[in-house]
Amino acid sequence: MxxxxxxxxxxxxxxxxxxxxxxxxxxxxxxxxxxxxxxxxxxxxxxxxxxxxxxxxxxxxxxxxxxxxxxxxxxxxxxxxxxxxxxxxxxxxxxxxxxxxxxxxxxxxxxxxxxxxxxxxxxxxxxxxxxxxxxxxxxxxxxxxxxxxxxxxxxxxxxxxxxxxxxxxxxxxxxxxxxxxxxRIEEAKSISLLALYRISPLGVVSCLVAGSIYAAIFNLLPVFANENSIVDFQLSLYMGVAILGAFLLQFPVGFLSDKYDRRTVLFSLLSVSAVSCVAATWFAEMENLTGLFITTALSCGIIACTYPLSLSETFDKLEKDQLVAAMGCMVLAFAFGGVVGPYSASLVMEWVGSAGLFYCLAVTQLLLAVFVIYRIKMRPALPVEEQTHFVMQGGAVTGAVVEMAPEESRITSDS
Structure with a gap:
């Protein structure tokens, strides 16, 4: 090592x-x-x-x-x-x-x-x-x-x-x-995004949504901060706390994801993050910076965990030789979400003010939570011992990190 x-x-x-x-x-x-x-x-x-x-x-x-x-x-x-x-x-x-x-x-x-x-x-x-x-x-x-x-x-x-x-x-x-x-680069087995959706609908949809909310929060949070008079060193500290939350929360989320049905974990996290997003707007209105920093760190941490949770959910349904090709599709889905997220959130911010960023994130996460419930009803949970390990996300979502993913996976059919 x-x-x-x-x-x-x-x-x-x-x-x-x-x-x-x-x-x-x-x-x-x-x-x-x-x-x-x-x-x-x-x-x-x-x-x-x-x-x-x-x-x-x-x-x-x-x-x-x-x-x-x-x-x-x-x-x-x-x-x-x-x-x-x-x-x-x-x-x-x-x-x-x-x-x-x-x-x-x-x-x-x-x-x-x-x-x-x-x-x-x-x-x-x-x-x-x-x-x-x-x-x-x-x-x-x-x-x-x-x-x-x-x-x-x-x-x-x-x-x-x-x-x-x-x-x-x-x-x-x-x-x-x-x-x-x-x-050297070796050729990998290919798979289409539609085929991957048929294998893991929740994985693909949650990856798309993850790209949208991740891009929105980390690209527009400085705008939100500026409009709430968080500037200079205070801005650096605010953004630093958001990134720190994105890092620290992956450890407990990874533990919970490997120990319990990760769809239930994802639903719980989305619900907590939605509440935290709304609370952040209240703290901003009250100029309570401590509360704002904590709720922002919590929301950013959960949002940063949504993508690796979607990867882990998808990897649970795949064979080993499909992982590299599947990762390429997931990166594309995440990037598509990233294209839509900041602009959509900015339109809401233009309409209702800076708080629109967190309101947009809350609504988006609640809609994904509804889809998670639907998928839970449509397909039985995979036994925990058969789940792949949680795939931790870093500061960027690109590239061939799937090649470092769990080695043992399997394919399951829709019920």
């Missing part, structure tokens, strides 16, 4: 720097657009375009890896991402920023596909879970650290865009100078 982690140290360093850059950019973009007095729906539109890029990257990243190799593809895509954020510093135009946000989404999806398939190649069934835990912790640590880079300069200036570009360039160096070569 120690030798495996040591051989991957350059990848982990690049991953940390890359996520630090994205942690900064993810807060900077909506805050800057709000300062430029862009409409909330325009901000949501730009943030949604990021997931258009993720969608395209999920489709084409493997072809790029085959063509250029892991290291050159990673270096090229991250460098293009640096160019895109630096271009944003030149001119305040909603369409330019939307295009650059889409480019960054494509670059991130491709970069994570390279890193995660590399991790899969360097690990064994006996240590994959522990290596994946280190990888996820590295990603979330980078996202957390990136929030506090917002305090290095005023968001009205171009310095933060430049810092983001510098960090992205720095992320290339450890992998590019590593003495290790990237793994």
């Amino acid at each position: 120690r030798a495996t982690l040591f051989s991957l140290i350059s990848l982990f360093i690049s991953c940390f720097i890359l996520l630090t850059a994205n942690g900064l950019i993810n807060v900077l973009m909506p805050v800057r657009m709000a300062l430029e007095e862009f409409d909330t729906d325009s901000i949501g539109f730009v943030q949604s375009l990021y997931f258009v890029g993720v969608l395209v990257g999920a489709i084409y990243s493997k072809k790029l890896i085959i063509r250029a190799g892991h290291i050159r593809m990673f270096a090229g895509c991250v460098s293009i991402g640096a160019v895109s954020i630096l271009i944003c510093s030149l001119h305040e135009d909603i369409y330019l920023w939307g295009c650059m946000r889409m480019v960054l989404g494509f670059c991130n999806a491709s970069a994570f596909s390279a890193m995660e398939s590399w991790l899969s190649d360097r690990t064994t069934p006996s240590n994959r879970g522990r290596v994946l835990a280190v990888y996820n912790a590295t990603m979330l640590a980078g996202l957390f650290a990136g929030q506090f880079f917002m305090n290095l300069a005023e968001p009205e200036e171009s310095k933060l865009f430049v810092i983001g570009g510098i960090l992205l360039c720095l992320a290339v160096i450890p992998i590019a100078l590593s003495k290790h070569k990237g793994p």
Whole structure:
């Protein structure tokens, strides 16, 4: 285990720097657009375009890896991402920023596909879970650290865009100078999204919804904070608490998911999160920051767990040789949700105010909870001892992490 982690140290360093850059950019973009007095729906539109890029990257990243190799593809895509954020510093135009946000989404999806398939190649069934835990912790640590880079300069200036570009360039160096070569790409069994839906309707639908609510909360939360006078270091702390909640809640949720019927766990979590979202708006109105921070962390934590729960639910129904292809479909479903989520939530925010973000999330989660009840009635629960292990989510949802998923799965038929 120690030798495996040591051989991957350059990848982990690049991953940390890359996520630090994205942690900064993810807060900077909506805050800057709000300062430029862009409409909330325009901000949501730009943030949604990021997931258009993720969608395209999920489709084409493997072809790029085959063509250029892991290291050159990673270096090229991250460098293009640096160019895109630096271009944003030149001119305040909603369409330019939307295009650059889409480019960054494509670059991130491709970069994570390279890193995660590399991790899969360097690990064994006996240590994959522990290596994946280190990888996820590295990603979330980078996202957390990136929030506090917002305090290095005023968001009205171009310095933060430049810092983001510098960090992205720095992320290339450890992998590019590593003495290790990237793994070879092997062809995987294909499966269509429709076929996967027939196998696991709840898994696919919950993955789609997970993409929508995940993208909405983490892309528009800075806008909500700004409209509630949470700025400067307080904004960094608020976003940091949200990411910390996303990390910490995966441990108890993973335990519950492996111990009980995960559909029941998902229903319970969605109900708690919906209540927490409504409570967050009340605390915001009362200017109770402690309550707002706690409820936001709880909601973000549960929302971040919805995607890995949907993966685990789907993996329960699949054979081992279907996992890689199924993961590709799940990434596409998540990205489709990510395209819709921020823009839809921004329209609600434009209509009812900043609280519309949490109201939109609450309603969406309750609708998914209703579908969970329907699926519970339609199909008997899988025995707990036959369930695959919970697949922990990191700070980004892209790539080939399925290759590090549980090795033993099976297919079950609809009842």
